[in-house]
Amino acid sequence: MPEVEAVCKKLRLEAEGCLIRRARLLRSSxxxxxxxxxxxRATLTRVERRGKNIFLHLSxxxxxxxxxxxxxxxxxxxxxxxxxxxxxxxxxxxDGRGIxxxxxxxxxxxxxxxxxxxxxxxxxDPDFTAxxxxxxxxxxxxxxxxxxxxxxxxxxxxxxxxxxxxxRAGIDPRRQxxxxxxxxxxxxxSAIVAVMSGAVESVYxxxxxxxxxxEAERQTxxxxxxxxxxxxxxxxxxxxxxxxxxxxxxxxxCQK
Ligand SMILES: [Zn+2]
Numbered sequence: 001m002p003e004v005e006a007v008c009k010k011l012r013l014e015a016e017g018c019l020i021r022r023a024r025l026l027r028s029s030x031x032x033x034x035x036x037x038x039x040x041r042a043t044l045t046r047v048e049r050r051g052k053n054i055f056l057h058l059s060x061x062x063x064x065x066x067x068x069x070x071x072x073x074x075x076x077x078x079x080x081x082x083x084x085x086x087x088x089x090x091x092x093x094x095d096g097r098g099i100x101x102x103x104x105x106x107x108x109x110x111x112x113x114x115x116x117x118x119x120x121x122x123x124x125d126p127d128f129t130a131x132x133x134x135x136x137x138x139x140x141x142x143x144x145x146x147x148x149x150x151x152x153x154x155x156x157x158x159x160x161x162x163x164x165x166x167x168r169a170g171i172d173p174r175r176q177x178x179x180x181x182x183x184x185x186x187x188x189x190s191a192i193v194a195v196m197s198g199a200v201e202s203v204y205x206x207x208x209x210x211x212x213x214x215e216a217e218r219q220t221x222x223x224x225x226x227x228x229x230x231x232x233x234x235x236x237x238x239x240x241x242x243x244x245x246x247x248x249x250x251x252x253x254c255q256k
Contacts, residue, residue: 001052001156002199005124007074008049009204011099014076019043019094020058027088030103033112038062039091044099050119051156065111066101072108074101120155123196128154130182130189137177137185144180145173145248148192157192160224161199163249165191167223172255173241173248223249 023039025031043059054074056064066074077083080090080098089101089110101108121128121136136153148154148162157165166173168191171184180188222232226249227240234253241248 001158001161002196002203004052004054004068004156005049005200006204007068008047008054009200011047011074011076015044015093015097015099016047017043017045018097020099021092021094023089023091025089027106030088030106030108031110031112033062035064035089035110035112038064038112044091048116050116050122051151053119055116061114063113063116065109065113065116067109068103069105069107069109071105072101072103074099076100120150120152122155123157123192124200128189128193130186133189133192134182134185137180140177142177143174143243144171144177144188145243147177149244149246154192157196159246160221161192161195163224164222165195167250167255168195170255172252173243173250175256223251225249 020039020042022041023036025036038058038060039062040060042062044056045059046055046057048055048057052067054066054068056066058064066072068074077098077100079096080092083090083098083100085102086104086106087100087102088106088108091099093099101110121132133154137147140147142150144166145162148157148165149159163173165188169184169188171180171188223238226238228237230236231238231251231254234251236251236253238249238251241250
């Protein structure tokens with residue numbers, strides 16, 4: 001998610017409010033719906049992100065749902081006539097610049113839709129509060145880690161940041177969510193917000209060059225992927241366990 005937010009942040013700054021002269025699909029198999037028609041003389045009114053999904057709102061009423069997948073990238077170039085790399089779609093802007101969807105492996109997708117689907121709460125949405133998290137947690141028998149991965153609850157947290165947030169909050173990933181009391185949920189809420197904003201910041205800083213998507217894992221991780229290595233706080237070896245087929249890393253000393 002942080003990589004996707006970095007892409008959106010840049011697009012918002014550089015292209016929100018811009019008039020699109022036309023869109024050209026250079027590889028039509030990645031698009032669903034009449035993308036070219038919807039973009040014709042339309043203004044890009046808003047760039048919205050929900051989890052890993054990007055929604056480009058157009059003044060024509062259409063919305064482009066973009067999923068970058070593994071290698072996709074979406075960014076502004078100074079002149080739409082000069083395309084480099086594996087550009088799959090180019091939006092020619094009225095001011096001569098272009099927005100390109102570059103994707104070497106062509107795994108990314110664009111679909112024309114008319115309403116953004118429902119998603120869980122965005123961790124960086126200012127309306128996401130500890131009270132709201134407590135409300136969602138109430139009565140939940142799910143282990144904390146799986147609860148955090150549930151996209152209907154908190155969207156776009158992902159395996160790495162769920163593990164990191166639990167470490168920061170001192171919560172054992174197996175702990176039943178509904179058994180956590182308010183102060184611990186408040187701590188978890190701040191941990192989620194801190195981990196996610198830290199991740200977005202670090203990716204955004206590194207992500208300065210178009211087409212040069214850098215892995216989010218560049219920031220210092222406390223537990224994720226560190227099985228057997230000493231905990232950065234108490235020096236006990238970090239443990240790994242599988243929950244619903246996904247690896248969870250935690251410190252048995254720091255997380256209860
Ligand atoms: Zn520890």
